Amino acid sequence: MExxxxxxxxxxxxxxxxxxxxxxxxxxxxxIQNDVNGIEELTFDFAELDFVASAGxxxxxxxxxxxxxxxxxxIYHVNEDVMDVLEMTGFSNFLDIEN
Structure with a gap:
């Protein structure tokens, strides 16, 4: 992953x-541990994320x-496969996801 x-x-x-x-x-x-100090707005762009597993x-x-x-x-630009995982695990209930 990049x-x-x-x-x-x-x-x-x-x-x-x-x-x-x-x-x-x-x-x-x-x-997350090293670069989020002092950050008030964190955004993730998942446009090129193909898959997420439990460790992720x-x-x-x-x-x-x-x-x-x-x-x-x-979190922005979540594809259908990743969204399915987020929904099945309940993560979509507490993560702020916008497409």
Missing amino acids: IKKELDGNKLKISLVGRLDAVSAGDLDKV LRVLLVAQKRMNKQGTMK
Whole structure:
């Protein structure tokens, strides 16, 4: 998976390309742990994300909990397959998803 970051003041946009699975979730977790300090608006662009597994969902949960304390988090451009996973797991109920 490729992680693209765009920082604009206290706003961070993270674009994910490929698969967010057990192999790549650790990389995204490191970004969340290291790059979200002082961020008030975190956005994820899933336009090029093909797949999300449970390990990836855990990282999104950690990111959401952190942003609940310091700002907002939104997810954009979720494809049908990824949305199915988010809906089946109940994540769509608490993540702010806009297409």
